[in-house]
Amino acid sequence: MNNSTIYKRKAPLAVFLIPAFAFMAVFLYYPFVRNIVNSVSKISGLGTASEGINTPWYKNFVQLFTDEKLRTAFGNTMLLMLFTIVFQVGIALVLALLVDNIRRGAGFFRTVYFFPIVISATALGLLFNLIFLYNGGMLNQLLLDLGWVKEAIDWKSEKYYMFTMLLPVMWQYVGFYFVILVTGLNNISPELYEAAAIDGASGLQRVTRITLPLLHNTLCICLTLAITGALKVFDLPWVMMGQGMPMDRSWLLGTYMYQQTFNVGDVDYGSAIAIVLVVLGVAISQLANAIFKEKEY
């Protein structure tokens, strides 16, 4: 049996493809279509059947434009996206460049920076809750003992909430992009650096003229993942800043959708927010792909 015969017989391919497709159809495509139907229906509670189509059917979509909390959630999500690009990918890039230039201990740093990824976000949320706790939290105790502050700081107040929410999120995923970028750096031929060194290029010149241009495609992947990933951030902010505290200022699209669906019981409006998330995700990932085009080398 030659290769051409193998590829002519499609039945074995179908045997392997159909179960995965069926799985996707049941657990992804059907719920997605159902979600669209739900967003125009009237559903009075979680677990209850639809009472028919909303009057008018686009009621929830009108509400999307008038809902102040959703506007806050949208703004915060966009801000999170920006911070993700600058801090998650940015810090990961700096760390990757530093680790790439050391001769010993690269493996150690790879493990150390990647470690937060393997801890559950819920556990991290509880951990950071203890760090930022008002009464007896680690940070407040430290600041008070050092005499840098006279009174404990409410890290979840309107003044500090953004820092408190974003810091753990940024910290958690730096390691993820770090590992991708280190792998990208490993693919750059050492001969190029050797040739540059012979030509008298400085360390900075080697980074700007060799490393960054050749890391372009890896960076594009990281940026696309970071931008689309920012839309899905939910668990850490939910554990730390539950119910949009303080004063409904910290909502993200993910946390607000969950709140509406599971806590408030407004299932149809929650479905409409889910559609916004999907549309945004598709639009932004297309935009990111257009901006960060991969280059052929």
Add this chain to the structure above:
Amino acid sequence: MKKTLALVMAVAMCGSMLAACGGSSSAASSAASASAASQAKPVTLNVVTSYGGDDGNRANYEAAYKAYEQATGNTVLDASETSNEEWKAKVNTDFETGSEPDVLFYFNGVDSNKFVESGKVVSIDEIRAEYPDYAANMKDDMIAASPADGKKYAVPVNGYWEALYCNEKVLADCGLQAPTADTTWEEFLAMCETIKAKGYTPIACSLQEVPHYWFEYTVYNHGNTANHTELPAASTDAVGAKWAQGLNDMKALYDAGYFPVNTLTAGDADTFQLMTDNKAAFAIDGSWKIGYFQENAMDINDFTVTYVPGQGERKSTDLVGGLSMGYFITRKAWDDPEKREAAVKFVEMMTSDEVVSTFGATAVTALKNGTTAPTDADALVTAALAMTKGATGIAAATEDGLTSEARAALFADVKNIVTGKTTAEQAIDACLAVE
């Protein structure tokens, strides 16, 4: 050889004939026993309750249903979970899809309206037509009727009360004593001022997460037991005005600085930690919170529970509480001849005087004989028993009359009311618009 073979065959034939005769009698007896067995054939009951994982009564519930299994030979397939919105959704879905359990321990208010309206649960009257002694140990007046049709469906176990937990160590340091049945609201405010001046937090409460206990009592203080559960049609009607006054009282407490500094950003656990750390004096919570103090207090004798000081028509001894949950028998189990009796016996055993007493002697009860007080009661339990004994009135929580959407909208606005970002009237109207 042939003779021997013939003899063996003859013996074997006689033996088989005798066996056949004997067999017919034993077959007859086994048929009879099979028929008897079919009458009392062990069945498997599907049961769903809220006595799930971390519920304080989980161990009592398990012991009770295992005793039922031993006594009847039936098997209980327990699918209990902790009560929350997701659990309610799961129960709703089970009913929607025809996968409801045989026996359900669930809320008897608006949450179960859909089961009642769709005829999926059986009323106590219908069960009593066949089993006259069903729930005979309960005071009928205290078994809540369904808001859907006014009939009674759920046999209650232990009810709940909401009251004022006090840290007596903090109070003593401030030269005060816990409020009594005679303490007025004004006296309570004066106590809070003294406690604040001494550097303690007067009231441990997260207005961000659990403002509803204070909402109940501040509203109750502007009404009475008879009208506490009435819902407003607008913020301008009498009930709406009462709610607005209650919410404004909460704002006054916030403005006076009686809540924790971080009440708008702290969780319930954080604020209750202030109580057990001896940093706060008062907290309103339910009967279920006794377990928290028993587990977390350095010395349980430092804590007591008492009436929330009243004003107006409400006496301090009037409590918020009731019997909001009970055992339902589903139509599915009732119509199954094999399961009907098993389900009835299960509910009877789970709501017997002995079992109910183990579930919470301090709680509000519908038992005709009352609950039996535990012999090893600590200071907090003793105080709770004295408090419930001295109660002059009991009203269900008014928030229970709201849909979950309206409830969420109202309580999410409490932080806006106390900070002046919205008015109590606007928040009530917004809640009613959702309702």
